[in-house]
Amino acid sequence: MMMYRQRGAALITAMLIMALLAILAAELSWNNALDMRRTMSMIYHDEGTQAAYGAESWVSDMLREDARNSQNDHLGEIWAAEFPILPIESASVQGALTGEVIDLQGRFNINNLIDQNGEINQLALEQFMRLLRNLDLDPRLAGVTIDWLDPDQDTGSPLMPDGAEDSLYSSKTPPYKAANQPAMYASELMAIDGMDRATFAVLAPYITALPGKTTINVNTAPAPVLMSLDDNISLAEAEGFITERENGGFVDVQNRFKAIVSPDVLETLDDSSSFFQLKVVVQIATVRVTYYSVLHRDTGGSGMVVPVLRSFGTI
Numbered sequence: 001m002m003m004y005r006q007r008g009a010a011l012i013t014a015m016l017i018m019a020l021l022a023i024l025a026a027e028l029s030w031n032n033a034l035d036m037r038r039t040m041s042m043i044y045h046d047e048g049t050q051a052a053y054g055a056e057s058w059v060s061d062m063l064r065e066d067a068r069n070s071q072n073d074h075l076g077e078i079w080a081a082e083f084p085i086l087p088i089e090s091a092s093v094q095g096a097l098t099g100e101v102i103d104l105q106g107r108f109n110i111n112n113l114i115d116q117n118g119e120i121n122q123l124a125l126e127q128f129m130r131l132l133r134n135l136d137l138d139p140r141l142a143g144v145t146i147d148w149l150d151p152d153q154d155t156g157s158p159l160m161p162d163g164a165e166d167s168l169y170s171s172k173t174p175p176y177k178a179a180n181q182p183a184m185y186a187s188e189l190m191a192i193d194g195m196d197r198a199t200f201a202v203l204a205p206y207i208t209a210l211p212g213k214t215t216i217n218v219n220t221a222p223a224p225v226l227m228s229l230d231d232n233i234s235l236a237e238a239e240g241f242i243t244e245r246e247n248g249g250f251v252d253v254q255n256r257f258k259a260i261v262s263p264d265v266l267e268t269l270d271d272s273s274s275f276f277q278l279k280v281v282v283q284i285a286t287v288r289v290t291y292y293s294v295l296h297r298d299t300g301g302s303g304m305v306v307p308v309l310r311s312f313g314t315i
């Protein structure tokens, strides 16, 4: 009787050990698989990042070459064409790179709203209000944007009654402060009073945040931006401009627009650009890398191109 009991206990112990070993083995192989997956993701991410930098260098060369070959910038040029899908292939991995280059000077630069003395640029303010109206958005957002960017804490100037400063933002949950300085990213406007995601999505394709005061390239500006140059430019007229500039851009911008916009606005118009945005999306296996780079091209003859702002994922 005693012997049977001992044998029974030994059997149960042996079974327990087997079960534990099986659990341990399963966990080890699971951890191994996770480790492998993590390592591969990191490698793919690195490869994607390198491919994005490669595309940036390629586009920089293209823009430098463009400056050598042409005086103006328009949407019929090579840089403006959609990227072909470039395959990324090696022995173990397959992926693809796509991208696009946008002329940021075809957009309204929100930093034009404040001059270097921290004062409101009336011309830019009127233009931004027209842009908002053309997009069926609340033009009062222009005043809120100005307070966000200007260095002071004053709201409700007679010129611009629709402001918001720290006093308002600090009462929000969670509380925050106005930037009170030029914007680095146009998406900063997501934080201003009265802006929501849907409104920003409508506005985003037409605005940018560039350092200093910039001109508008009428060879690349979309219809809502062209309409923002003067109260009297209708949608039909803006679309007419877009057709007219199709073959190589406007022949003489100053001459073409002098009877259409005010002399002050005429001075802010251009037929070439110095700021471009490159967007690259690299997909390798299950890893996706989205890369944005703002490229500045020197207009002083050399055509040298340098990245001035790089970001992964968002802008």
Ligand SMILES: [Ca+2]
Pocket (backbone or CB within 6 Å): 066, 067, 070, 071, 072, 073, 074, 077
């Ligand atoms: Ca060009």
Ligand SMILES: [Ca+2]
Pocket (backbone or CB within 6 Å): 146, 147, 148, 149, 150, 151, 152, 153, 154, 165, 178, 180
């Ligand atoms: Ca302010």
